[in-house]
Amino acid sequence: MLYSLIRPALFRLDAESAHGLALKALKMAGKTRAPAFPASLSTQVAGIAFPNPVGMAAGFDKDGEVPDALLGLGFGFAEVGSITPLPQAGNPKPRLFRLVEDRAVINRMGFNNRGAQVALEGLTARRDRPGVVGINIGANKDATDRIADYATMARLMAPLATYLAVNISSPNTPGLRALQDESALTGLLDAVLEARGEVCGEDGPPVFLKVAPDLEPADIDAIARIAVDKRLGALIVSNTTISRPTLHSPHRGETGGLSGAPLRDLAQQRLRDFRKATGGAVPLVGVGGIATAEDAWARIRAGASLVQVYSAMVYEGPGMARALCKGLEALMKRDGFATIADAVGSE
Numbered sequence: 001m002l003y004s005l006i007r008p009a010l011f012r013l014d015a016e017s018a019h020g021l022a023l024k025a026l027k028m029a030g031k032t033r034a035p036a037f038p039a040s041l042s043t044q045v046a047g048i049a050f051p052n053p054v055g056m057a058a059g060f061d062k063d064g065e066v067p068d069a070l071l072g073l074g075f076g077f078a079e080v081g082s083i084t085p086l087p088q089a090g091n092p093k094p095r096l097f098r099l100v101e102d103r104a105v106i107n108r109m110g111f112n113n114r115g116a117q118v119a120l121e122g123l124t125a126r127r128d129r130p131g132v133v134g135i136n137i138g139a140n141k142d143a144t145d146r147i148a149d150y151a152t153m154a155r156l157m158a159p160l161a162t163y164l165a166v167n168i169s170s171p172n173t174p175g176l177r178a179l180q181d182e183s184a185l186t187g188l189l190d191a192v193l194e195a196r197g198e199v200c201g202e203d204g205p206p207v208f209l210k211v212a213p214d215l216e217p218a219d220i221d222a223i224a225r226i227a228v229d230k231r232l233g234a235l236i237v238s239n240t241t242i243s244r245p246t247l248h249s250p251h252r253g254e255t256g257g258l259s260g261a262p263l264r265d266l267a268q269q270r271l272r273d274f275r276k277a278t279g280g281a282v283p284l285v286g287v288g289g290i291a292t293a294e295d296a297w298a299r300i301r302a303g304a305s306l307v308q309v310y311s312a313m314v315y316e317g318p319g320m321a322r323a324l325c326k327g328l329e330a331l332m333k334r335d336g337f338a339t340i341a342d343a344v345g346s347e
């Protein structure tokens with residue numbers, strides 16, 4: 001309600017300034033206590049207890065500044081990052097565009113973030129607080145050895161993360177998505193798992209892998225096989241798309257990753273593809289174009305154990321996590337499911 005009043009003013013700002021303001025507001029809101037949720041929404045994935053299945057996707061809180069404020073908004077988990085070893089300016093501005101007519105966003109941010117040291121300070125300060133905080137790790141654009149960057153990040157962040165998310169699917173770092181290829185991916189995951197083991201032993205946080213929606217069937221099969229083989233905690237399906245369905249907004253020609261409503265059906269299909277390819281052996285996190293409880297429910301029924309949102313929050317505002325949870329609870333009742341886990345893959 002309140003958001004519908006301030007949204008026009010926010011939308012008069014360019015998208016990146018509006019995002020900066022939202023972060024500032026959340027910093028001011030501080031570490032409010034996370035609301036309580038009905039037990040029916042709680043769910044266990046990769047050995048982690050989630051109070052509800054709706055998470056904030058990576059890219060909103062790139063430096064890990066406001067995870068507790070996000071949990072305070074009602075998200076069941078907050079994924080911060082992507083964080084790279086060294087600070088990085090990202091691409092020249094403008095690089096973030098609202099496609100209002102399409103309820104979508106195009107971004108070519110390019111992993112802008114203040115680097116591991118700054119994130120470490122903030123995340124260390126909150127380390128004793130409760131709440132599921134995933135840390136999404138990336139490689140610097142100019143790194144000569146990108147796999148070494150991921151290993152460095154795993155070593156630094158594993159002690160602070162409820163889970164680590166390995167992001168090899170951003171379209172805005174040239175060549176990054178090549179790490180999804182079979183041999184590169186095996187080497188990358190071995191390096192990350194070894195680095196995690198060095199600092200945390202057997203008890204380290206589970207490793208999630210975030211993939212692109214723009215994959216061929218053979219890629220999907222290979223990634224699924226590796227995910228099962230390496231016992232990944234989850235696959236996050238998916239990042240933004242470089243494909244362009246029909247769009248109507250003036251910004252439709254911008255280069256970058258497309259997210260929001262036009263990504264929904266593609267991300268849903270990729271989730272089904274990964275469910276089939278993994279045979280349900282690896283939990284899936286569904287992300288891409290989720291805006292309503294019905295969208296989230298459809299993703300869960302298609303095989304997602306958890307869901308995440310980002311772009312829709314630009315349009316729906318900060319009450320979104322709570323609204324999705326309320327709606328999910330009603331849909332579970334309607335369809336006769338006592339727990340989220342029972343509904344996963346039930347379509």
Ligand SMILES: Cc1cc2nc3c(=O)[nH]c(=O)nc-3n(C[C@H](O)[C@H](O)[C@H](O)COP(=O)(O)O)c2cc1C
Nearest residue numbers: 057058059082107167239259260288289309310311
């Ligand atoms: C502005 C912006 C920045 C993003 N930055 C990251 C990032 O740093 N790391 C990452 O893994 N995903 C990033 N994403 C992708 C989102 O986490 C998500 O996968 C994608 O936007 C699809 O979900 P949505 O349609 O709900 O936005 C970003 C998305 C947007 C819109």
